[in-house]
Amino acid sequence: MAEHTHPPLFLTNTLTRKKEEFIPLAPPHVGLYVCGPTVYSDVHLGNVRTFLSFDTLFRWLTYLGYKVRYVRNITDVGHLVGDVDEGEDKIAKRARLEQLEPMEVVQKYTNGFHDVMRTFNILPPSIEPTATAHLIEQIAMVERIIAKGFAYEANGSVYFDVPAYAQHHAYGELSGRRIDELVANTRDTEGQDEKRSPLDFALWKRADKNHLMHWPSPWGEGFPGWHLECSVMSTKYLGRTFDIHGGGMDLKFPHHECEIAQSVAADGEAPVRYWVHGNMLTVNGRKMAKSEGNGFTPEELITGDHKLLDRGYSPMTVRFFMLQSHYASTLDFSNEALQAAERGLQKLMAAWDTLERLKPAPPAGEAYDVAALEKACVAAMNDDINTPVMIAALFDGVRAINSANDGRAAFSADDLARLRTLFQAMVFDVLGLKREAEKQGDDLSHGLMNVVLGLRADAKAKKDFAASDLIRDRLAALGITVKDGKEGTTWERN
RNA sequence: GGUCGCGUGGCCGAGUGGCUAGGCACAGCUCUGCAAAAGCUGCUACUGCGGUUCGAAUCCGCACGCGACCUCCA
Structure with missing residues (x-):
């Protein structure tokens, strides 16, 4: 637990596609930024998986003794809808449907998001900045990019000049894209005429008369482009270059690629040292997504009130289910898998109860190697946050605990204390599992x-x-x- | 079409050159008045075809199947 004594942590860095030893810029401090939700509708299970993955990373870094500043934003500006640039603002659209003020929508779904995070025992970040609270910084960043010659104004909007940037920097390095291929694959969409290149993306958009959310800027009334807020808020709170940036796979391109370009263009520094991407939750092999209509809300999951669900599952069952797969793998949702996780979790928790009442006894025969178990848990987590392997190790301990309970084995007082400390740390602090009901009663x-x-x-x-x-x-x-x-x-x- | 990735036992899901992950399910046994729980034992898999190697689920090639991104998406 003490710094400097733990073996090194390895993380898969999307930039290099390799597991790399994680070395913070300024230990014991670690900066972690994760792209948060857009608060225009309920979060669905897929969102939960991503935030859970980074919650686990956050918990593990903390366990290792790092002082983590974890920043996770709330996107409350609302970006364009559909594939047409003249689309309607997502949040504004929703507001009209529900006869609500845009910020009322934002508040409603922000509250809902927080409730869901609490339900799944996902820890709050250190800072949860909102895009609307950082408009001044966003405008300033656009100005810096213009000044460096990597952006241009057109008709009240400002676009990032990707070809100009690509002459000096590696645009596409994160997602493995090549400029010429990107050009060849660009769709013909309307509203492209303001852009010099179809690859260019908006830093600032002029607001048309129907647009509800807009702010004054040097280029007129408008709103920020959707990649900008993350660049601004991550570097504002974590520094121009910081340790870890996380998010879902589906944000790799264009979102994260654009973040890199914006920061490099504005300040000349690559913003992120380790890019970490969580994989998708799938249903019947297909990505669970709002647009697919195959997702369900956490509430539906708990009540079981959805056509995909045989019955309801408790939040901790879901958490355990997700932790039994690696964050970088796709995870396929199914009732059978959830039910298996439910039983497994039950067994784990029952073993914890047993461990609490177990009494030390002179070990007959070979003593259980608690130190080896601890080592296995730490090694698994240090190997790219391999929670399934860590859980497997824990079940080895479960067997030992149950054997002791049946009188087939015994723990010394020291081993017992150490085992309790280990289970407490791994099960509750690191995996973030918790008691769901008062099993013991008052x-x-x-x-x-x-x-x-x-x-x-x-x-x-x-x-x-x-x-x-x-x-x-x-x-x-x-x-x-x-x-x-x-x-x-x-x-x-x- | 381009880029990237995946294909593991009845189900979920780790591993990634030799040393049977783990959970769930199933069967048998032990314990128990019976149950429940637990323990033990069994079920031993890696899409197909080639190649490299003393040895491949793991590396390489090809084929087939599937997915993600390329457009808002975690």
Whole structure:
């Protein structure tokens, strides 16, 4: 845990497509930026996966002892709709539909987003800046880019001059694109006439009369281009060059490519040292996306009220399900997989309960190697945040715990303490899992259960199994499972 | 069409030159008055065809299948 003593962390850097040792610019500080949501509608499960992936990275960096400044923005400006430049602002469109003020829409879905993050135990970032609060900085950045000769104004809009930039810098290095190929593949869309090249992208857009969200600028009333805010807010809070920038795969091009170009054009420095991209959640092999209509909201997932869902799944089941795959792989959603995750999580949590009540005993035979388990967990996480492998290691510990509970093995007091610390750290702090229901109950229910189970124990002692089974069945009907163990009877709420 | 990636047992999903991941499901056994839980055992896979190698799921080539991005998208 202490810095300098942990083995190195490796992350897959999209820039090089290799696993690289992560070396922060200014340890023990680490700057992490993640592209946040656009708040014009409910987040769907795919969004949750990305934010969960970077939540795990954030938690792991913190575990390693780094002081992380985690910045995740809220896009509340609203960008163009469809593939036509003269489209309607997304947020404005939504506002008209719902008869709401644009900022009311923003507030509503921002609140909803925060609720969802809390539901899945995704930690809040250190700073959550909004695009609308950084218009001055965005305008200033556009001016710097113009001054450097990499942007031009046309009819109240400002465009980034990609060909001019590409003469001096590597445009497309992140996503592996080549300028000539990009040109060949450009679609003919309307509203391109203001651009000198079809590759050019908007830094600032003139607002037409229907556009609700607009601000004054040196080029007239308008709004910022959709790549700009991330460049501005990441470098404002983390520095012109910072450690890690994360986001979903689908943002690699053009969004992240444009971010690099803007920062280099404006300030002459590559903004990001490690680009990390999370992969998509799929349904029947296809990307879950708003535009596909194959996504569902977290609420639907929990209630099970959706045609894709057999039934509801708890937030922690979903979290565990997602953590059982690597962040850089696609993960296919299915009811079967969710149900498997549910059982697995149950087993893991039950083992934690057992671990808490386990008493030390002189180990008969070979002692379980807690140090090796700890090493395996750390190694897995340091290997590009390999949560599935870490979880596999944890289940090795689960078996040891259950064996000890059955009296087949034992832990020394030291090992027991160490194992508890390890499970606490990995299960709760790093994986971010948590108790979903009060399994143990309060003092009153504890007392009541002691009375009831005491009566049942008496019945059993008299071999009055009809009575003891009746008690067990009645409790089961209340959702309480009774388990007769070697050390007496335990119970838990389902 | 271009760029990138993927194809692993009944399901999900790691691994990525030799050392059977793990979870779920299934079967048998142990424990138990019975159950539940747990433990043990079994099920041993890598799309196809070539090639490199002492040895390939892992590297190379080809084929087939699938996906992502190229347009707002996490």
